[in-house]
Amino acid sequence: MDTSFFLAWIKEAATAVQAERDHLTQLDAAIGDADHGANLDRGFAAVRQALADTPPETPGAVLVQAGSALIRKVGGASGPLYGTAFRQMGRALGDAPEITPAGLVTALEAAQEGVQKLGGAAEGDKTLVDAFAPAVRALAQAVQDGAKLEDALETATTAAEEGARATVPLQARKGRASYLGPRSVGHEDPGAASTALIFAALRRAAGQA
Amino acid sequence: MDTSFFLAWIKEAATAVQAERDHLTQLDAAIGDADHGANLDRGFAAVRQALADTPPETPGAVLVQAGSALIRKVGGASGPLYGTAFRQMGRALGDAPEITPAGLVTALEAAQEGVQKLGGAAEGDKTLVDAFAPAVRALAQAVQDGAKLEDALETATTAAEEGARATVPLQARKGRASYLGPRSVGHEDPGAASTALIFAALRRAAGQA
Amino acid sequence: MKKLINSVDTIVTDTLHGVAAAHPSLRVDIENRVIYRRDAPRQGKVGLVSGGGAGHEPLHGGFVGYGMLDAACPGEVFTSPVPDQMIEASKGVDGGAGVLHIVKNYTGDVLNFEMAAELCADEGIEVASVLVNDDVAVQDSLYTAGRRGTGATLFVEKIAGALAETGAPLAEVARLAQEVNERSRSFGVALSAGTVPAAGKPTFDLSDTEIELGIGIHGEPGRTRSTHREAREIARLAMDAINDDVPLSGDTLVLLNGMGGTPLLELYIVYAEVAAYLEEKGATAVRRLVGNYVTSLDMQGFSVSVCRLTDELTRLWDAPVETPGLRWGR
């Protein structure tokens, strides 16, 4: 996977977030403050602008730049969290021009660690971690099993989507939804839903490569 | 007509205003500020209270007391206007213990004059004067023609009701509805509607006597 | 209708209890429905009395205090107070220098204040009255009750109040109040009507694409219904109405007033355009207020009021004031 692969990922993610903007916001209206779609859409627009303004030369630079733009433009809980995820991924990739599937796994593990360190959420807390963690685990396993990249990412996407859906019956313990106590049960976590979109975008980027 | 006749009138008027309270308020909502029913209902409740607290001994005293209570309790445009109407009527009746139909006419003419002097409205301005003036005219004519009191008051009530209905196509030139300019056309004036109720109450009082 | 009230019949009394509890600088006569400055009457000072229907808070009770009103009489919601309240208030603030009645031009307010003034005169209290009629949405002709009193009431109360505080005589305070009124113009716009508690539903209905232009402060519909559009354009419509009536120029005092149901966030957006408009016309907003001052229950919308200042008016506007709704300099 080269720089253009990661640029394609960002582009796919931005497109998906824009298309699902209202859906994400509606999810957030139910147990949050009705801004998650707007937040991420604003953020990914800024990411694309930043990447166009100063085109990065390595995969790592793509992701560090994307993360920084998210932190600079999103605000809210998701800005620092997604920003940190992309930045940690980028840092883990270093300045390698070409990334192996195993390298991708390591980078995503670093991203997950960054998110959990910053936000303090464990799996089951009804946050984006509930989509992120199973996706990373599934990817790691598939890559280790020698699956083709596309197939491995398909597995990861499915795990993210299942993880997102599995947040529905949970009671939130982190973020804004936790204020609702038991009333947070029965709704999908918006951040988990957007994480599933971002993994699906990664899968599509692999399909194009 | 003796003191108890005038007390009966007040009672009938109070009952009618209470029953039509919401209707009067809805009329006022269309071209005013949605309080005419509440205003008059509050006023007539106060009138009844005042009359119960210090029972008046003459017809004139009933009406002066009623008018004073309206001025003390209603506020808005209708408080001083109706208050003045009842007070002027009462004054015109002096301390006579028994009132003739001709005496009633003179008193109502005094009431009308008081209202027009205070509010400056002429017929056609889309105010309560548009119900009051034709009613007084019809009563005067009928009494002059030697009609029975009940019949004369029936005629007056009909004139008041027709007068109120006839305000619908008019453009208001006085009171709050005048702010609307041409948009006041097509609505019945709430004060004219309440004046018709008060004449109908007078007619019913005569039926009981 | 959902409101934070105990019952429709006790709204004014319950409010007065809250005002009394919240503001020790005021003395509230709940029985007679008069809100006084705690130190009223002030000997030798002209007493300023205003009043009007409830539902416009902080007007008038929130403008009682040093440098502004000496007393305010609240009527029922959207209903002018009664003469008894005004007489009581006038007696309570008369420090021998007479009393100024500040009356918004509505038939009800005018008639009740007129009756009160007559009865005050009978009791030996010198009363002068000023009629506030700043609303350019209403044609000022023989064919209407004349222009309504809206946002400029605050200007009159503040500036006349500052002059009265200097010990100026009644005639002078009345003249200045009159001058402030003459130099002021207002125009209001509604996105939705307020709900009078006794009526239980909004006084008029607007769809999601409609606005009312030229509304008053009692939920009466405006002069025209129009299509909703950008705040920028709506602000310009309002300013055009004012500027068409009296061309704007020089130093101005501007009140960008919320009608009660509009967030401050939106008022600032409108104010940005009002300021730009004034600049275009070569006028300057040298003093400004943005917020809920002369409201109409929970109506969504705004009114804008402009007073063309003189040096004297600016000085008196800047003078200290200490009321629940307006405070500076002490």
Next chain:
Amino acid sequence: MKKLINSVDTIVTDTLHGVAAAHPSLRVDIENRVIYRRDAPRQGKVGLVSGGGAGHEPLHGGFVGYGMLDAACPGEVFTSPVPDQMIEASKGVDGGAGVLHIVKNYTGDVLNFEMAAELCADEGIEVASVLVNDDVAVQDSLYTAGRRGTGATLFVEKIAGALAETGAPLAEVARLAQEVNERSRSFGVALSAGTVPAAGKPTFDLSDTEIELGIGIHGEPGRTRSTHREAREIARLAMDAINDDVPLSGDTLVLLNGMGGTPLLELYIVYAEVAAYLEEKGATAVRRLVGNYVTSLDMQGFSVSVCRLTDELTRLWDAPVETPGLRWGR
């Protein structure tokens, strides 16, 4: 949805233009989205910076000025600002005595302010932070993000601002801010939800007979839905929630805060009952505010905040303040 805006995307910028035009006592950096006291930075004075999502006006921008904040950073509507804004603000107010970040306890605000504080430290600016978490509606346990910061933010900003004005060092200002927070509790009730412009419809729907108890200031639903009832009873529910958390006694500072869409008239009705409740419990509201201070767009409802005062806190509360939203003593 009908709002006085130009476009959903330019709300914050357009608002800042209005704030800049309305308040010459402020300096507004529209590009970087920071509202400063005109005379910032003040040498030797601890700089106070706060910020949060827009939609809560006058919080925080309306509390910038003498005796309160030195700068405020507004985020998008209901979205915490970003670290860049906080860093910019901190640089702009640092007069060599360090900077206090006043942060409402929401994950977004906390994370962004944390990042900003780290980067400020890298640039040699001494930063202390205080977390405001006064909302008793939220269980303060390991199983939540902790209590939200709501009305007490105003108390913290005013009282810490007054202390900073005396030249007190950062550690002391931070300690006092913390103390004010610890002594304060709040509870909110909604009759209807506000409408986030980007969402286009109210964040939750309530029927004509329902209310939400224990709401926050971001349109998030409350802890429980309940039946609408008399203002008196609703006020008592709110006060009970506070009193159950920390029994009320002694001198208190009370904020009866409107959420943006509730008329002042109604707030006074609620306040009357709050005052009566305190008296019953043997506590006294020696200082009080009634009005729209920490709002949630056009939400209908109120929150009540109580701070148990000490002599020091009362004295600092009374100290002069000159901001668009709170002003006395100058």
